[in-house]
Amino acid sequence: MDLQKVQQLMTQAEQNLILLQSLIPRSEKFYVWSYDRDGSFVATSCPEEERIMLQQAFQILGGTDRLLQYAQHAENTHPQIIGSSIGMQWALSYESERNRSLIFVIGPVFYAAPTERQLRVALSPYTHSRENAAWAAELIHLLPALPVMSYAIFTRYVMMVHNTLTGQQLGLDALNSTKPESEETTATPTENRDRNKVYLAERAMLQMVRNGDINYNNILQNSIRLSPGVPVQGQDPLRQMKTSNLVFITLVSRAAIEGGLSPEVAYAVGDSYIQSTEDCRDSGELSELAHAMYHDFIYRVHHLRTNPNYSHAIQKCCDYIELSLDRKIRTADLAALVGYTEYYLTEKFKKETGQSVSSYIRYAKVERAKVLLETSDLSIKDIADRLAFNTVNYFIQSFRDTTGYTPAQYRKRFQKG
Numbered sequence: 001m002d003l004q005k006v007q008q009l010m011t012q013a014e015q016n017l018i019l020l021q022s023l024i025p026r027s028e029k030f031y032v033w034s035y036d037r038d039g040s041f042v043a044t045s046c047p048e049e050e051r052i053m054l055q056q057a058f059q060i061l062g063g064t065d066r067l068l069q070y071a072q073h074a075e076n077t078h079p080q081i082i083g084s085s086i087g088m089q090w091a092l093s094y095e096s097e098r099n100r101s102l103i104f105v106i107g108p109v110f111y112a113a114p115t116e117r118q119l120r121v122a123l124s125p126y127t128h129s130r131e132n133a134a135w136a137a138e139l140i141h142l143l144p145a146l147p148v149m150s151y152a153i154f155t156r157y158v159m160m161v162h163n164t165l166t167g168q169q170l171g172l173d174a175l176n177s178t179k180p181e182s183e184e185t186t187a188t189p190t191e192n193r194d195r196n197k198v199y200l201a202e203r204a205m206l207q208m209v210r211n212g213d214i215n216y217n218n219i220l221q222n223s224i225r226l227s228p229g230v231p232v233q234g235q236d237p238l239r240q241m242k243t244s245n246l247v248f249i250t251l252v253s254r255a256a257i258e259g260g261l262s263p264e265v266a267y268a269v270g271d272s273y274i275q276s277t278e279d280c281r282d283s284g285e286l287s288e289l290a291h292a293m294y295h296d297f298i299y300r301v302h303h304l305r306t307n308p309n310y311s312h313a314i315q316k317c318c319d320y321i322e323l324s325l326d327r328k329i330r331t332a333d334l335a336a337l338v339g340y341t342e343y344y345l346t347e348k349f350k351k352e353t354g355q356s357v358s359s360y361i362r363y364a365k366v367e368r369a370k371v372l373l374e375t376s377d378l379s380i381k382d383i384a385d386r387l388a389f390n391t392v393n394y395f396i397q398s399f400r401d402t403t404g405y406t407p408a409q410y411r412k413r414f415q416k417g
Contacts, residue, residue, distance in 0.1 A: 029147040030157060033105040037071045039064045042102065053142060054108060056135045060126055063090055063105070071103055078170065079106075079162045081155075083287060085238045086122040087114055091158040093165055104165060106158050109149040116140055122238065197377070202251075204375030209252055209294075210259035211367075212302030215323045219371075220294070241286050245277045248290060252297050259301040269296065307353075313338040314352045317345070321361055325368050328388050331357050365389070366402040373411045380407045 031046040031054070044051055058064060061084035070080060070092045079093040090107035114122070119140050127133040139146075149157075163169060201223040208216040253270035257263050273293045280286045306315060317334045334357065335345045349357050365387045372383050384395035399407050 029145070030109070030149065031107065031147070032161060033058075034102050035064075035067060035105060036102060039068050039071075050142065050145065053135065053138050057088065057108065057139060058090065058105065060132060060135065061086065061088060067092060067103055067105065079158050081158070081287065085125075085281060086119060087238070087241070089154070091154075091161075093158070093162040104161065106161055107147070107154075109147045109154050114143075116143055119143065200375040200377075204371055206251060206255040207371050207375065209255035209298050209301060211371075212259055212298055212300075212305045213322065213368075214298060214302050214319065215325060215368075216294075216298055218326070219375075238280075238286075242277050242280065245280075245286055245290055246274060249273050249277065249293055252294055256297040256301050260304045261297070261300055265300070266297075269300070310352050311348070313340065313345075314349055317349065317357075318353075318360070321364050325365050325387055329361050362398050363402060366399050369395070369399060369407065370403070370410065373407055374414050383407065 031044060033044040033046065033055075034042040036042055041055060044055075046054060063082060063084070066082045077094065079091050081089060081091050083089050087110055088108045089110070090105050093104045093106065094102070120136075123136040123139065127136050159170060201219075204219045205216075205223045207213075208219050249270050253266045257266045273289065273296075276289055277286065280289060310318065316338055320334060320337055321329055331342050331346060334349075335342045338345065340348070346357055349355075349360070353360055355363070369383050369387055372378055372386070378386070380396070381392050384392045387395070389395035389398070396406055399405070399410070403410060405413065
């Protein structure tokens with residue numbers, strides 16, 4: 001690359017870095033780096049005293065290779081989280097969809113601070129050369145200054161940076177590695193957890209599997225925020241992440257059986273994911289695998305529960321309703337979705353499902369409300385708002401008409417049980 005081109009990229013990158021850094025509170029140790037498509041370093045917001053060490057970490061731990069893979073695929077227009085065998089994470093993002101000359105690296109972060117002993121064990125495979133041994137020693141020495149940030153905060157910053165760079169308005173669900181990060185964190189102290197809330201969140205997450213509920217993202221993200229996984233203590237961060245993955249796979253596969261998936265299929269699929277977990281080489285791979293596994297089991301149960309007597313158009317409407325419980329759903333939207341008139345859709349929907357469109361929507365929302373009442377401490381009003389009921393009174397009436405109980409009675413009855 002000629003000098004003039006390098007200078008142009010540097011100027012462009014530095015301008016973006018100044019803008020991006022202004023969006024992030026100074027209290028957060030959170031850096032942005034820019035590389036060209038060939039993996040050559042261009043600029044960073046990281047202080048000079050830490051830059052070389054963290055740049056070496058990115059290269060030695062495989063970040064540069066992952067960046068080059070990301071750059072090779074034109075379909076990679078969303079940010080992507082990558083990890084490493086020591087639990088250090090980054091995110092990748094293009095400058096914009098049209099201008100793909102620069103790739104921005106966001107991070108690194110740990111989701112939980114590793115101990116010095118954990119780092120020594122995890123870094124041991126990289127210390128075969130004198131140069132790498134010196135780098136590993138410096139990284140361990142710099143441990144108190146290493147960025148530590150929760151997954152929830154990190155992903156929000158990642159999307160904020162990406163949207164600023166691209167002009168897009170993407171949500172967290174657009175993150176390529178939006179996944180059960182409970183499977184990729186190092187241990188956190190158990191005393192920091194509200195165990196009752198963790199239990200309720202876990203119950204909700206598994207209920208999504210039992211129901212084959214494809215609108216699972218909010219429930220999953222809530223579980224991630226409450227718990228970073230199995231709080232085991234060990235010397236190897238990657239081993240700890242694998243342990244969390246194995247527990248997660250076991251729980252999800254059993255929930256799928258309870259949802260109607262045959263044990264033969266559930267055990268076979270679960271065993272396949274267990275083997276894949278053992279074969280993973282870094283936390284990024286584990287994260288992608290955990291998300292794929294959860295999605296896979298939910299859709300397998302969902303497929304089992306799909307009524308074979310429904311036409312493709314009506315099933316498409318039912319799926320749309322399941323994915324849209326947090327907003328008002330109009331018959332006109334469903335009709336436009338499948339290309340029918342409203343009159344024809346309402347007649348066809350009633351004939352195939354035995355319910356009117358409005359009754360089906362109301363029933364689906366009440367079913368989701370039952371999950372929220374059982375697995376969260378949200379108020380009745382909050383649940384009504386979350387499910388886009390017009391008023392709290394209408395929510396209470398709809399719930400009572402469907403279940404025979406008011407929401408408060410249902411929650412009290414569940415808690416007693």
